[in-house]
Amino acid sequence: MMTRAYPSSYLPPPRGHATAGPSLFLGRGALLAGILALLIVPAGCRKKASVPLRHTPAGVVQPVRIACSVPAATQILLQLGAAGDLVGVSSFDRTLLPPPLQALPVIGNYLHLDYETLLNVQPTVLVVQMAPARLPLSLTHFVRRNRIALVNVRLNTLQQLYASAKRLGSVTGSTARAARMIADAQARLAAIHRRYALRPHPRVVFLISTQPLMAVGKSTFLDQLIGVAGGNNVGEKLGSGYPALTRETLVDLKPQILLIGLPGEPAATGPADPRLAPWLALPVPAAQNHQVYLVTGGRSQMATLQVYKTAALVGRLIHGGNIRKSGG
The missing domain is CATH 3.40.50.1980 (Nitrogenase molybdenum iron protein domain)
Structure with a gap:
């Protein structure tokens, strides 16, 4: 066996990347069977008044409405306390959602988005995970035409996870909570690393x-x-x-x-x-x-x-x- 020792404050960077360098592989469950830690949110939980608001051309203020096609991003949104902002989820999400959210409309998945359902749920934000070069023109035109903010997350590495969580925190008005949860995750991972570093x-x-x-x-x-x-x-x-x-x-x-x-x-x-x-x-x-x-x-x-x-x-x-x- 080999032993690798790291400073206690250091978490190994992704191999092949610089330490400061930075998507989600959803795992066999999401990619192949419908998966890849859930914070249970009570039914009817809505965002506080700090939720970013969207102004329509008519001057009517609307709360953020999120359609998420990425199961891991859906979990992050729940962990950030943004259950009340969700108006649509992916076809892989249902078994991972708390009962009050399992009836949310399905807007497709990373392979295929249901534009008709998206129009029906009227999101202000659509969360996807796609390589920028592979974003379909039809999707780009759809979000532009319907004034939907496109949030394209990257979740391949821990660094990308933290950056995406910050972005989702900003979208949902949960910037401070996102920062706290990221710091907590990093501290827990550092503690686990210290436990095994010299073994x-x-x-x-x-x-x-x-x-x-x-x-x-x-x-x-x-x-x-x-x-x-x-x-x-x-x-x-x-x-x-x-x-x-x-x-x-x-x-x-x-x-x-x-x-x-x-x-x-x-x-x-x-x-x-x-x-x-x-x-x-x-x-x-x-x-x-x-x-x-x-x-x-x-x-x-x-x-x-x-x-x-x-x-x-x-x-x-x-x-x-x-x-x-x-x-x-």
């Missing part, structure tokens, strides 16, 4: 999808969280983002810890859980030492202001995990 850093592979096989690569927030939790993400050898791989490549990586992302599925029932069987049969140290874990938390692969919960879970699994308790 051996085993080789870790985190599969965020099993069909097809996809691993956590470098320059991602999950890569950073593995480092915070005292692991050596050998998936970074495959490249940036969330690269595809074969079982042969997985074997060649020789992981000592193998994390299987199954967000939204039931937690592992124990070593005999049938979902573990194919992974425990692999000729890798993780299987031989029974250090293969299912990570089933619905938000475990989402870049939100509670990413420290995923870091804490990964730390527990890497450094003496309990195969029976791997939900997150």
Whole structure:
């Protein structure tokens, strides 16, 4: 095993990026099954008078109305106390929302936006996550024609998460709360990092999808969280983002810890859980030492202001995990 020591105030930057450098990969759940820490907001919760107001041409003042097509951004908005500003969510959001919000109109997802529904819910802000060069002209024209502010978040790394949270805080009049929550998340991650900094850093592979096989690569927030939790993400050898791989490549990586992302599925029932069987049969140290874990938390692969919960879970699994308790 290798050991990497960082100053206690330092959080590893995304590999391949400068420390000061800086989108969301939504994870298997959102990208492939409808996912990728939820603050429960009481029904009927509305924003305070500090909510930014929009002036219509007629001089009528309207509160912010947000349609969000990014599940992680929806979670951030809830964490900022902006549930009352939401008027539409993505098709992947429903199972992650508190009951009072599950009836919100679905405005599509990152692949397809329902413009008719968007017109019906009359948002003043539309949150998306797209590479700027890939923004459809139809979307640009739509928001301009309907006087909708387009907020294009980036959530690939922790730095981008914090910047996007600040932007959403500004949109919702929650600037101070966003700053406090970002500082809290950073402090919690720093504490987790200090806890494991001087321990051996085993080789870790985190599969965020099993069909097809996809691993956590470098320059991602999950890569950073593995480092915070005292692991050596050998998936970074495959490249940036969330690269595809074969079982042969997985074997060649020789992981000592193998994390299987199954967000939204039931937690592992124990070593005999049938979902573990194919992974425990692999000729890798993780299987031989029974250090293969299912990570089933619905938000475990989402870049939100509670990413420290995923870091804490990964730390527990890497450094003496309990195969029976791997939900997150």
